[in-house]
Amino acid sequence: MIWVNVLIQGILVGGFYALFACGLSLMFGVMKVINLAHGDVAVVAGYTAVFLAPQLHIAEVWSFVVVVPIFAVAGYVIQRTLIQKSIDRDPFTTLLVTFGLSVVIENLLLEIYSANGQSVNIGSLIGDSIHVSNVIYISYISLTVLITAIVVLGALQLFLSKTGTGRLIRAVADDREAAQLSGANYRHIFGIAAAIAFATVALAGIAYGMMTEIAPTSGGINLLYAFESVVIGGIGSLWGTLVGGVLLGIAQQVGAQINPEYQVLAGNLLFLIILGVRPHGLFGKKTAFS
Amino acid sequence: MAPLATLESVKVRRSTHSPLLNLIGLAIVVGLLSAAPWIVSQSLASILMNFFILVTMATMWNLLAGYAGMVSIGQQAFVGLGAYATLYFAIKGMNPFVAIPLAALVCGAIAFPVTYLLFRLRGGYFSIATWVIADTALLVIGTIAFFGGGTGHLLPGLSNLGPRALTDAEYLATWIVAFCAILGTYLLLRSRLGLVLASMRDNEVASRSSGARVTSARRMVFVVAAAGCGAAGAVLAISQPFVQPNSVFSLQWAAEMIFVTMIGGLGTIEGPIVGSIIFFVLQQSLQQQGAWYLIIFGTVAMVVAIWQPRGLWGAFRAKFHVELLPVGHWVREAKPEK
Numbered sequence: 001m002i003w004v005n006v007l008i009q010g011i012l013v014g015g016f017y018a019l020f021a022c023g024l025s026l027m028f029g030v031m032k033v034i035n036l037a038h039g040d041v042a043v044v045a046g047y048t049a050v051f052l053a054p055q056l057h058i059a060e061v062w063s064f065v066v067v068v069p070i071f072a073v074a075g076y077v078i079q080r081t082l083i084q085k086s087i088d089r090d091p092f093t094t095l096l097v098t099f100g101l102s103v104v105i106e107n108l109l110l111e112i113y114s115a116n117g118q119s120v121n122i123g124s125l126i127g128d129s130i131h132v133s134n135v136i137y138i139s140y141i142s143l144t145v146l147i148t149a150i151v152v153l154g155a156l157q158l159f160l161s162k163t164g165t166g167r168l169i170r171a172v173a174d175d176r177e178a179a180q181l182s183g184a185n186y187r188h189i190f191g192i193a194a195a196i197a198f199a200t201v202a203l204a205g206i207a208y209g210m211m212t213e214i215a216p217t218s219g220g221i222n223l224l225y226a227f228e229s230v231v232i233g234g235i236g237s238l239w240g241t242l243v244g245g246v247l248l249g250i251a252q253q254v255g256a257q258i259n260p261e262y263q264v265l266a267g268n269l270l271f272l273i274i275l276g277v278r279p280h281g282l283f284g285k286k287t288a289f290s
Numbered sequence: 291m292a293p294l295a296t297l298e299s300v301k302v303r304r305s306t307h308s309p310l311l312n313l314i315g316l317a318i319v320v321g322l323l324s325a326a327p328w329i330v331s332q333s334l335a336s337i338l339m340n341f342f343i344l345v346t347m348a349t350m351w352n353l354l355a356g357y358a359g360m361v362s363i364g365q366q367a368f369v370g371l372g373a374y375a376t377l378y379f380a381i382k383g384m385n386p387f388v389a390i391p392l393a394a395l396v397c398g399a400i401a402f403p404v405t406y407l408l409f410r411l412r413g414g415y416f417s418i419a420t421w422v423i424a425d426t427a428l429l430v431i432g433t434i435a436f437f438g439g440g441t442g443h444l445l446p447g448l449s450n451l452g453p454r455a456l457t458d459a460e461y462l463a464t465w466i467v468a469f470c471a472i473l474g475t476y477l478l479l480r481s482r483l484g485l486v487l488a489s490m491r492d493n494e495v496a497s498r499s500s501g502a503r504v505t506s507a508r509r510m511v512f513v514v515a516a517a518g519c520g521a522a523g524a525v526l527a528i529s530q531p532f533v534q535p536n537s538v539f540s541l542q543w544a545a546e547m548i549f550v551t552m553i554g555g556l557g558t559i560e561g562p563i564v565g566s567i568i569f570f571v572l573q574q575s576l577q578q579q580g581a582w583y584l585i586i587f588g589t590v591a592m593v594v595a596i597w598q599p600r601g602l603w604g605a606f607r608a609k610f611h612v613e614l615l616p617v618g619h620w621v622r623e624a625k626p627e628k
Contacts, residue, residue: 034414036363085596093595095361095417096552100592103545107581107588220541224425227418235415261433268426272407275419279410 005136006257010250012138014229015146016211017245020204021226022153023197025241030173030193033087033094037102038226039219041198042205044105045071046214049206050118060121064206068199075198076191083194084187102219109216117213120206145207149245152200153238159196169193221264228271234284243282304480304616312614320469327461335461339529341570342468343522347547348554348562349471350518355548356557357479357487358511361413363544364420367427368397368516370539372523374431377533380447381436386531387463390524397520398513405509421541428539442534445527464525471518472615476559478514479617483507488618491557545584549591555601559615564603 024038035041048070049063056066082101086094122141129139160166171179172189180186208214208222225248233244248267255266274281327335347369354360375396379389404423411419432440448456478484486507489497498504527533546569547562554565569587576583598605607613 028414032413034417036414036417082592082596089596089599091413092355092359092361093599095414096548096595097592099361099363099417099545099548100552100588100595103541103549104585104588104592107585111581111585220421221425224418224422227415228422231411231415231419261429265426265429265433268422268429271422272426275407275410 001133001135002257006253007250008132008136008138009142010253011246012142012146012249013252014246014249015149015242016142016204016207017225017229017248018242019145019149019152019207020201020222021229021241021245022156022238023199023201023204024223024226025230025236025238026156026193026200027197029236030169031083031087031190033083033091034098035083035197036095036098036223037105037219038098038197038201039221039223040102040105041071041075041219042201042208042222043109043214043216043219045202045205046120046209046218047109047113047118048202049120049209050214059123061123061125061210063120064203067206068202071202072195072199076195078198079191079194080187084190087190106216106219113216115215115217117215117218118209119213120209122210126210141210145211148203148207149242152203153242156196156200157238165189165192225267228267231281232271232274234281237281237283240281240283247282302619304619315614323465324462326465327458332457335457337570337574339461339464339525341566342464343526343529344546344550344569345563345566346464346468346471346522346525347519347543348550348566349468349475349559350515350522351544351547352551352556352559352562353475353478353511353518354515356551356561357484357491358508359491360508360512361417362420362512362515363417363541363548364422364424365515365519365547366539366541366543367420367424368401368519369523369526369543370424370431370535371400371427372397372520373527373533373538374437374523374535375520376524376527377437377443377445380445381443384447386445386447386524386528387459390463390467390521390528393524394517394521397523398517401513401516402509404516405512408512409505409508424539424541424544428535431539432535437533437535440535442532442537445531445533448528448531460525460529463528467521467525471521472559472563474514474518476615476617479559483510484617487511542584545588549584549587551601552591553587553594553601555603555605555607556599558601558603558607559617560607560613561601561603565601568602 020042024035027033027035027038045067049060049067052067053060053063058066082097083094086097125140129137130143131137160170168179168184168189169192171182172184172186176186179189205214208218229245229248230241231244232247233240233242248270251270252263252267256263322329323338326338330338347365351362351365354362354365372393375393376386376389379392380386408416408419408423431437437443451459479487486497486502486504489500489502490504490507494504523538526538530537550565550569551562552565553568554563555561572587573583576586594601600608
């Protein structure tokens, strides 16, 4: 029964990893850049929720209604300025710039808010759970996050395949120059993709603050998990990322069951094994590795 | 096309000015730095030690990113492993100073198989994967009771030297490691490997199709950089001398080596040195203000990366045509003999 619980908890946390990772995947797919500050954006979103909600006199549970649109706009602006400037140099510069951004954000948060963790207050919801049996608990908040992740991934998939803007994003991702020749402003499309990426990771950051404590250093470690989910699932596959996140979550829970010290290590090992035996991931296309 | 004629009408030189001037200048700097513990105050000598450790790391990162195009954000893996290799040999009874080159070798030996995993990923995914490697190394070391787990372990074998002799020996060790890192990079870039790296940087496809072994050149660079960071980790362990996993495997090492190289000048040997000097001046003047030096330095690094990608030294070199440690060639039209 313990192992059934391990499996269930792994699946629940896997949903969170996928939610965290989908923006990373999208930006890589469209702009061919990795935002190394992706995790720190989530942390800033969590902090914004904690400190902005009381100012606006809204319950912290509903803070995402305000924070997510703010981050979508911020994503568009940062893409059109800082990231676009780096892309115009080369992808190499983007890595250096976003790494710099990541370190700057993390240390600014440390200086302003100290290393103490912050949580998004969700009242009694934090303790409530479904008791399946005496060893299996499914907490409402984890279940909500998993469902949110599935809804967000599904919506993203539909948006990319059915809407005009979605088709433009895919066109620019496939061939930037050809899309531009056909009249698409690729810089604007990049901005939209970044807006979606920032919105989803802001949501993930707030969800993280609801599930546990969020600290200035939480960004880096969650970026690692998100990245591992993407590679395990296969680069370029949205649903693959969900499966990757779930597998990573299960591996971590199995490791933690053996010894709490092995939780993260077990996830890293699964990642390294997949990288060794199946580098294009479970659902990825080999073309992602030219 | 008349290749024979061009041989007479152009001159190809490595140096921009007389190499003798360079050698004399270099000898003076090397002499002064070697004698520093007997000339300058103890506090300045200890700042210089930290400076040399950073120069070593930054030089290695520059080799990776500036010459081989690999943005690693996980070099702290090898800093930490170098520190722990030294700790291992010291616990087994070896003199820690003798263990420095061995620690470098251990790190190189670990890096070699790791490249077979890392090189499956490119660009940004490669970068994050190096971080996973560093995180894994930290977690594995943290579970080993022999090294004291997460709390760390004191480096033994340093107590048989007197306090003054110990600080002098520590200073010389960090200085020699930094000197070897710079000299090694210089010689490496002037070798055949340097030629492959230059061709790869200019056009990888063309380089591959001309028969250059691009992947093995990259692998070689990664192994050398790991060994260099391992040596830096070894002298770091000796200078601390309490070896603690969260400190030696800290992401801060990666941040510092990256910012220093970007500001000083990516892809120049002098750049990391110039960047490290600026870094220590800034750090010393802002040391009361917590992490602000890192925030300012990171911001400056971002600005430099976007608007001055060759860094301060790169801008200086482009303006004045001066190179202290030339690794390329200058082609000039020769004046007629008569």
